[in-house]
Amino acid sequence: MDKNAPRRALKAAFPYTLPILTGYMFLGIAYGILMNKKGFGVGWTAISSITIFAGAMQYVSLTLLTAPFNPVYTLVLTLMVNARHVFYGISMLERYKNSGRLKIPTIFFMADEAFSINCSVNPPKGVDGGWFYFWVSLLNYLYWVIYGCIGNLIGNLIPFETKGLDFVLTALFVVIFINQWQEQKKHTAALVGLLCSFLCLVIFKAENFMIPSMLAILTSLLFMRGKIEGEVS
Amino acid sequence: MPMNSLEIFLTILIMAAGTAATRFVSFWLFPAHKKTPNVVIYLGKVLPYSVMGMLIVYCLKDVSILHWSHGLPEFIAIGATAALHLWKKNMMISISAGTILYMILIQFVFN
Known part of the structure; x- marks a missing residue:
């Protein structure tokens, strides 16, 4: 594999992640603000986003973290909320087959948004698929972690009304649905x-x-x- | 807070492990070096098409048809996103225009 493969794949992958970069602005910052309101600082917000990394689950965690300790219920609820990942895994068995050492991180970063891009976009010619899928997933991950921390630290200072910005992700899924439909x-x-x-x-x-x-x-x-x-x- | 720091940390770890398990389980069950059953290969091919519909419904799950605004902003914005995408075939244009329209609708029209 040539040395420039990772960089070429990053260039190809980044534009696809722009809707995520925009959509998480609302979802990630809102999560950070809510954590703050429940009394959790940027440390807890970062630990949650880095280790759990699942938007819907982390919203659910707001209730779990402010209730008495209940490990069994926590585990059962986590598996139920995230069960859809099993479908993503089955869908990506083939595509992630040749990812080599990038396979484990790519699977760990498999969120709704990264999945929807990786399952529907074919990496452009000359771009290494393993790296392309990895970058889409890693960027998706970084956006989420960073927005969460920003929201926790300075969320209340945001000057413009972001209500409705999360529609970006609905629009992303609609557009992918249409692309798939036309294929x-x-x-x-x-x-x-x-x-x-x-x-x-x-x-x-x-x-x-x-x-x-x-x-x-x-x-x-x-x-x-x-x-x-x-x-x- | 009803939990101490250790219990908070453990709760986060359990959520992290559970989430990771849902992501990895398919790859553990059907490792690359073994022949994947045909029915799983079939599901892997068709599931992306079904899942995208599921994700759209998931995004709209909290919209109430019976209460004001009756899902109209969502309906209009999705219609506009879809129409624009069929016309221009440019992901970024369809997504940004649809979202800006939606934000205008819920902030100023259906507020």
Whole structure:
């Protein structure tokens, strides 16, 4: 492998992470501010972001950290909130296969946003895939850690109204959804994802719909394997 | 605070270990040097398409159709993002314009 491969991959990866850089501005800073309000300084904020690194989970942790010590409940809740990572892992088995020593950090940094980019973008020609996936994931990680600390230290001083900025991430997923849609001739798998999640949201409500959604998606995909397998190239 | 520093630290460590486990488990179960079962390869190919729909619904989970603003800002901003993306095919333009529109909608129009 040539020496410039990491740098070339970084150049190719950075633009893809701009929506994350913007979206985390709100989510990360808001997290830092909330930690501050609950009485946790920048040290605890940094430790949480560096070791846990999962946005939704860290918002949940605000309640766990201000309640009596309950390790079993903490572990069960963590596994439930983050169960979707199992889907990401299965999706990335092939793509991360040749990442070598970058594989472990790339998997550790596998957040929703890094996953959605890495599973849908093919690294440009001449760019090493392992490094490309690694940079997308590492940048994603650094943005989250840094914004959290900034929010904790000076969050209350931010002069402009950031309400709604987190929509960047919704828009990111919508745009990737459209890109994927246009790549494929038939759309059963995409529709299965939308429909199962939507139905489970209606039935189980916002707090509890993710696990049922994942089970419904898994069942539907397995049940319709014969039909869907030929659709995806 | 109901916990001492050690208990806070342990709680964070448990969350960190649990989160990492959900990320690594698929790679432990299906290591690269062994043949991955065909059904898992199939799921790996199709799941990204299903998951993206799931993530969109996940982002919108707290929107209430029944209460003001009835999900209208989200509906309009997603429509605009999608239309712009189909037209210009430029990720950054679609995402930034959609987000700015959304911020204007919830800060000034549906406030």
